[in-house]
Amino acid sequence: MSETEEKKGWFKRLTAGLKKSSNAISSGVTGIFTKRKLDDETLEELEDLLITTDLGVSVASRLTETLAKDRYDKEISDEEVKQVLADEVTKILEPVAKPLLPNAENRPHIILMAGVNGAGKTTTIGKLAKKFRDEGKSVMMAAGDTFRAAAVEQLQVWGKRVGVPVITKELGTDAAALAFEAVDRAIRDNIDILLIDTAGRLQNRNELMDELAKVVRVIGKKVPNAPHDTVIVLDATTGQNAVHQVEVFQKIANISGIVMTKLDGSARGGVLVACAEKFGLPVHAIGVGESIEDLQPFKADEFAKALVGVAEST
Numbered sequence: 001m002s003e004t005e006e007k008k009g010w011f012k013r014l015t016a017g018l019k020k021s022s023n024a025i026s027s028g029v030t031g032i033f034t035k036r037k038l039d040d041e042t043l044e045e046l047e048d049l050l051i052t053t054d055l056g057v058s059v060a061s062r063l064t065e066t067l068a069k070d071r072y073d074k075e076i077s078d079e080e081v082k083q084v085l086a087d088e089v090t091k092i093l094e095p096v097a098k099p100l101l102p103n104a105e106n107r108p109h110i111i112l113m114a115g116v117n118g119a120g121k122t123t124t125i126g127k128l129a130k131k132f133r134d135e136g137k138s139v140m141m142a143a144g145d146t147f148r149a150a151a152v153e154q155l156q157v158w159g160k161r162v163g164v165p166v167i168t169k170e171l172g173t174d175a176a177a178l179a180f181e182a183v184d185r186a187i188r189d190n191i192d193i194l195l196i197d198t199a200g201r202l203q204n205r206n207e208l209m210d211e212l213a214k215v216v217r218v219i220g221k222k223v224p225n226a227p228h229d230t231v232i233v234l235d236a237t238t239g240q241n242a243v244h245q246v247e248v249f250q251k252i253a254n255i256s257g258i259v260m261t262k263l264d265g266s267a268r269g270g271v272l273v274a275c276a277e278k279f280g281l282p283v284h285a286i287g288v289g290e291s292i293e294d295l296q297p298f299k300a301d302e303f304a305k306a307l308v309g310v311a312e313s314t
Helices: 003-017 019-032 040-052 057-071 078-096 121-134 149-162 175-188 206-222 241-253 271-279 300-308
Strands: 109-114 139-142 193-196 229-235 257-261 283-287 295-297
Touching (some): 019 040, 040 057, 057 271, 121 257, 257 271
Parallel strands (some): 139 193, 229 257
């Protein structure tokens, strides 16, 4: 398959995955702007629409202000509005669209994965391990969610599937002790990349958040300046709650980047734009399905077009 065909195939999957979100935005815009001028009433309706599709208050007001700047009191078509929205969303997203690039000077390059249960964290780790293996790097995974047998087993299944060793300990083991052992092993085995899973802690469970802080400290003691990346995995279907999750995890674990999953699951894909605008953290990858190829590096313009319902130019 050529690169162009592959790109088109991914855009198709992305568009299909974001269909619920783009339908909500697209049909809403069409409903507001059929043969109408851009006035206070239409702007207010548009702002309300953008807030209800999880782009957040700040992004919604920014987009409507941009639209009003040159076009206030003029006739405007729904297609023009969508194009302006896509362009503005691209401007918000472009600065944060950064792939997860391990530094070859770190050996191992340690990536800590954080996020609440059910966000797709363990699956994302498996998919990243495969991606790095395919790039010719040696990879190790650590099952740091030591309280859930299912999470440990899931990581072991991924390990077998992609040919990557998985460090595990008995259920209920101190997660920081497991992280320490994994780092030790990765150094000894001269591993390029170590991916460490953590318990899907709920941000209101203080003892679990304390445990995450301890994992971060222990890794830093073993390897100065590590973890080198601390990536939060967010579930798009949680909407604005994803913004709150970043805030809480940021305080505990100094989040360095975002992966957003389940963009195919609901009409709440706009929350990625809200997170980008509020935190400015790199968005490394997005997931629009279960299969390995459904996790892809994040591209701002593709996402903006798919979200708003603007066709990709050939």
